[in-house]
């Protein structure tokens with residue numbers, strides 16, 4: 544598989560996910576754009592963003608590569624990360640160099656191959672968010688440019704861990720598949736270990752940009 548320039552630029556580096564849940568006090572595109580600038584100042588090589596409003600606000604203030612996604616709650620499917628080609632194409636139009644989408648093997652509203660083709664036609668790369676080795680293999684066979692371990696722990700059949708899924712990283716490395724490490728990398732040591740275990744680059748979210756979550760880690764630790 545040819546190595547794309549943007550993936551080469553991210554190799555060995557840190558991507559910071561700047562997302563705020565709907566109930567978060569940080570849920571505002573302006574605030575997300577400031578989090579993104581803080582991440583850039585700290586040395587992030589790329590950003591992972593959710594939603595069209597955040598995409599626009601951040602694209603206006605930085606040239607860092609952006610991995611764009613939507614999170615859409617639908618009645619008819621469990622797939623919530625960029626469930627449709629229309630959303631994926633819109634993210635590319637708003638300037639996402641890479642579009643992330645759920646590539647788990649659960650029932651889905653639109654076929655993966657068609658979604659990948661739509662993203663490529665819009666000029667962006669596909670990051671397939673997977674939860675198992677089998678899903679990684681399937682997504683790459685269908686034309687994904689890279690897979691990310693985002694969904695491990697978020698499908699009922701994947702490992703349910705409070706730590707990163709180190710075993711999945713090992714499996715991906717052993718099969719020679721290109722992958723990104725993402726999910727519960729909560730310390731700098733975790734991020735470095737993920738690279739050492741063969742990740743192309745790492746994505747860190749909560750530990751950097753969800754202060755409510757990090758505060759809870761501390762508060763709960765004090766409760767004994």
Ligand SMILES: CC(=O)N[C@H](C=O)[C@@H](O)[C@H](O)[C@H](O)COP(=O)(O)O
Pocket residue numbers: 560562591612693694697725726727728746747748749750
């Ligand atoms: C499962 C899911 O919806 N993950 C989302 C994907 O974009 C984000 O909520 C996570 O923050 C991101 O994957 C980074 O992971 P962590 O926040 O653990 O560093």
